[in-house]
Amino acid sequence: MKKYFDILHACPLFRDIAPQEVAKTLECLNARISSFDKGEAVLSEGAPASHVGIVMTGRLQIEQTDFFGNRSMIANLIPGELFGESFACAGIKEVPVTVRAAEHAEVMLIDCLKLVRSCSDACPFHQQMILNLLQIVAAKNLIFQQKIEVTSKRTTREKLMTYLMLQARQQGRLEFEIPYDRQELADYLEVERSGLSAEIGKLRRQGMIEAEHRRFKLCNFVNHRERSSGCFGGL
Amino acid sequence: MKKYFDILHACPLFRDIAPQEVAKTLECLNARISSFDKGEAVLSEGAPASHVGIVMTGRLQIEQTDFFGNRSMIANLIPGELFGESFACAGIKEVPVTVRAAEHAEVMLIDCLKLVRSCSDACPFHQQMILNLLQIVAAKNLIFQQKIEVTSKRTTREKLMTYLMLQARQQGRLEFEIPYDRQELADYLEVERSGLSAEIGKLRRQGMIEAEHRRFKLCNFVNHRERSSGCFGGL
DNA sequence: CACTCCTTGTTGAAATTTCAACATACAAAA
């Protein structure tokens, strides 16, 4: 039981809610924990999008099936992670994905309507959770926006450079580590791993970057600024 | 003055707030309207991300400048549209973009902190606006997710088919109209217009779709289901 | 050490996309 509270406490949905108040909050929200066997659907495509879920133990996968019947994996969820919040908050009727237990898993489900409508005694945790939810969804938004900015570039080289520059900006240094290995980076950039390796090699040979494993360093990367300054109206 | 209220009333941020209460809400939020000349920056890159903006008149553009100094246009905002909400709600310090008036424009700016912290007399509009904001941000999330699903496909053909199938699903029919002309569709799919036209022609000749202007019809598209059923564990 | 597994880099051919250019159709304007 303790371990549940540890996970909740680390979960951004419960940020700034005092540990001793979590239990009360859960009661107020009528949160319940359900168990799922490996392969079992936690949420099936077409089911009402009414709940926010939190992985407590085990591992879940979000899948989507296209018109051809091809199933593709969208995300992999580990304990502490949230799912379904965008669907529930956006007010759509049915979830367009299936969430499945990749191994035996326990999941906490919270009715989003309950969360969103203030309870009768207007408890303050409630309000805090709504703000947390807003923060979480907005942050995810920025992550998506950034991914789109990167992957909208047409060539592997441009995608890679855009990604590296964003990382440098975010980490505030020209030398930094990325959270992906080569295959994962290729997946993120939506390009072929071999082509990515080739492009990294090319940039390295041109002296624009240093790269080994997850550590990158940008060299002759930054001094090209202002190239297009004064180009107003052209956009 | 009346026209401002018309725009606000149509703005999703003020959904379910009675027209006669809007003025009071604005006062409570200390909302103010500012004017900007053409080319002037409404929000400059690096400025604190504290406000949500609503375009009242004119037109704004969201720009981003990369490390090379290349400026690229991210969005085009017309009256009634919101901007800055993801940055403000996600709690990041500085906006990573510049919002600029593309023509003379009036903008309403609302301090997100004021919006998010309940006011002293806990007015109910307040709460409704937070929920509206949550709904808006979550809906944008789904739009991004969908765009990523489409553009993550590797070929023009796959991108196009994925997009058309999603449209068909959303509109609930196999014959439907899309909101883009060819150039705009190519931009959305992140492909070349000429290549897109070629691919549409190919699909048409193969009898899989009918297409003229913005009207599409999917024909031998749907019966390929279940091809990969039973492929568990392979994902 | 030998062996396996895994990550990364490399390579060349095939497939695909981009790019530039032009053809056609249609609508609006003169």
Added chain:
DNA sequence: TTTTGTATGTTGAAATTTCAACAAGGAGTG
């Protein structure tokens, strides 16, 4: 009517990506 402009389709060459296959270098294991 002619003219102009815009949207769309088409084409071929150049550039790029994908694909399949293999090589090299660790890390871990027996």
